[in-house]
Amino acid sequence: NAGVMQNPRHLVRRRGQEARLRCSPMKGHSHVYWYRQLPEEGLKFMVYLQKENIIDESGMPKERFSAEFPKEGPSILRIQQVVRGDSAAYFCASSPRDNKNIQYFGAGTRLSVL
């Protein structure tokens, strides 16, 4: 059973471009969480999704950021018109359908905005 898979591992974008980060949860997991880790800071919650539903987006910036978890395929975190301040490590975690007690984390995507 493969772990939480995130790709790409590293992503470089110029200011104004779009960044798309993908997360495939562990097999049998239907809950996905995204966190952001800014340089020298702790992880901050962004959004919690179930299949086709956003459950909690209280940590998402109001503009330029969106997330989805379609019925088929990976969860996507999309950042439009990236700025230098978006440079960070973005981590995805997943939980099983019947147990949200523990979240399993992926290796993260490191976004660098030039």
Added chain:
Amino acid sequence: KQEVTQIPAALSVPEGENLVLNCSFTDSAIYNLQWFRQDPGKGLTSLLLIQSSQREQTSGRLNASLDKSSGRSTLYIAASQPGDSATYLCAVRPINTDKLIFGTGTRLQVFP
């Protein structure tokens, strides 16, 4: 608002020492507390999960305690090894939410 603090921010010790890492949180209304390990450029590895009704959990050389009423947890590492060098994060899951609130971590270096 739940806030999680970890002390110390960094720690450097010789191999073989027993260590205590501290985590404190401001709101005792939590489901659980989790300790993670993060290696440079890598993801998070869960070390120990303590439910709110539990007092401690042990795994190998690691022991984590939880005192919910005082808002504190400690991670005890026995007989430290250079391979233990990493950043250790604690996170709480507040009740009525599904998100984790993380501390800023303790960066541990164990030298031979």
